Amino acid sequence: DIQMTQSPSTLSASVGDRVTITCRASQSISTWLAWYQQKPGEAPKLLIYKASSLDSGVPSRFSGSGSGTEFTLTISSLQPDDFATYYCQHYNNYPYTFGQGTKLEIK
Amino acid sequence: QVQLQESGPGLVKPSETLSLTCTVSGGSISSYYWNWIRQPPGKGLEWIGYIYRSGSTKYNPSLNSRVTISVDTSKKQFSLKLNSVTAADTAVYYCAGEDCSGGSCYLKYWGQGTLVTVSS
Numbered sequence: 001d002i003q004m005t006q007s008p009s010t011l012s013a014s015v016g017d018r019v020t021i022t023c024r025a026s027q028s029i030s031t032w033l034a035w036y037q038q039k040p041g042e043a044p045k046l047l048i049y050k051a052s053s054l055d056s057g058v059p060s061r062f063s064g065s066g067s068g069t070e071f072t073l074t075i076s077s078l079q080p081d082d083f084a085t086y087y088c089q090h091y092n093n094y095p096y097t098f099g100q101g102t103k104l105e106i107k
Numbered sequence: 108q109v110q111l112q113e114s115g116p117g118l119v120k121p122s123e124t125l126s127l128t129c130t131v132s133g134g135s136i137s138s139y140y141w142n143w144i145r146q147p148p149g150k151g152l153e154w155i156g157y158i159y160r161s162g163s164t165k166y167n168p169s170l171n172s173r174v175t176i177s178v179d180t181s182k183k184q185f186s187l188k189l190n191s192v193t194a195a196d197t198a199v200y201y202c203a204g205e206d207c208s209g210g211s212c213y214l215k216y217w218g219q220g221t222l223v224t225v226s227s
Contacts, residue, residue, distance in 0.1 A: 001168075032211070032212075034213045034214065036214075042219075043201055043203075043217035043218060043219055043220050044152065044201075044214075044217060045217070046213055046214060046215055049211055049212075049213035050211040050213075053211070055213075055215070087151065087152055089152070089154075089214070091212050091213065094165050094167075095154055095167040095168060095169070096154040097154065098151055098152040098153070098154070099151070100151050101151050101152075
C-alpha cells in the first residue's frame with residue numbers, strides 16, 4: 001500500500017495568514033492526488049483533484065501543487081470558515097489511502 | 108446535484124454482520140463508482156472499497172475477506188456488508204460517489220455518514 005504522510009499534524013494560524021500543508025507519498029503517484037476538508041460532524045468535502053485542479057465552487061484562495069511524491073495545499077488568506085481538518089488522498093492504485101490529517105486551528 | 112444517504116443499524120454485536128445501504132438521488136447510479144469509506148471516532152479515513160454499475164468491485168485488502176459491496180441499480184442503492192465485526196470496526200461509515208470522467212478520479216459526492224458501534 002502507498003503510505004501518505006501529512007505535515008504538520010496540527011497548524012495554528014490566524015485569519016488572513018497564508019498556510020501550506022504538505023503531503024508526501026511513499027512512492028510516486030504522478031498527480032493522482034486529492035485534498036479534502038472536513039469539519040467536525042461533517043463528511044469530507046472535495047477541494048482539489050489531480051493535485052492542482054480546483055473542484056467547482058471551491059474558493060480560489062485554495063490551491064494545490066506537486067507531482068511524484070511531494071504535494072502541497074496552500075490557503076492564500078485564511079478565512080474563519082477554513083479552520084478544519086485537511087486530508088490528502090492518492091488514487092494512483094488500489095487501495096486508496098489517506099494522509100493522517102492536518103488540523104488547522106485558530107491561533 | 109447528487110445526494111447520498113446512508114441507512115442501517117447503529118449498533119451491531121461482535122462477530123455479527125454490519126449491513127449498510129446508501130441511496131442515491133439527484134443523479135444517475137450509472138455515472139459513478141460507488142465507494143464506502145470509514146472513520147473511527149477521532150481518527151483518519153480508511154477506504155473500504157467500491158462497486159461500479161456493472162457489478163465489478165475492488166476492496167481494501169485489509170478487509171477483503173470480510174467485505175462485500177453490492178448494487179441495485181433499479182432502486183438506486185448500493186450496500187456494504189462487513190462480517191465478523193469487532194470493536195475495531197466501530198466507525199462513522201460514509202458512502203461516496205467517485206467521478207472518473209475527464210481522465211481523473213476523485214470522491215466527489217459524500218453521504219453525511221452514519222455511526223456504527225460494535226458492542227454487545
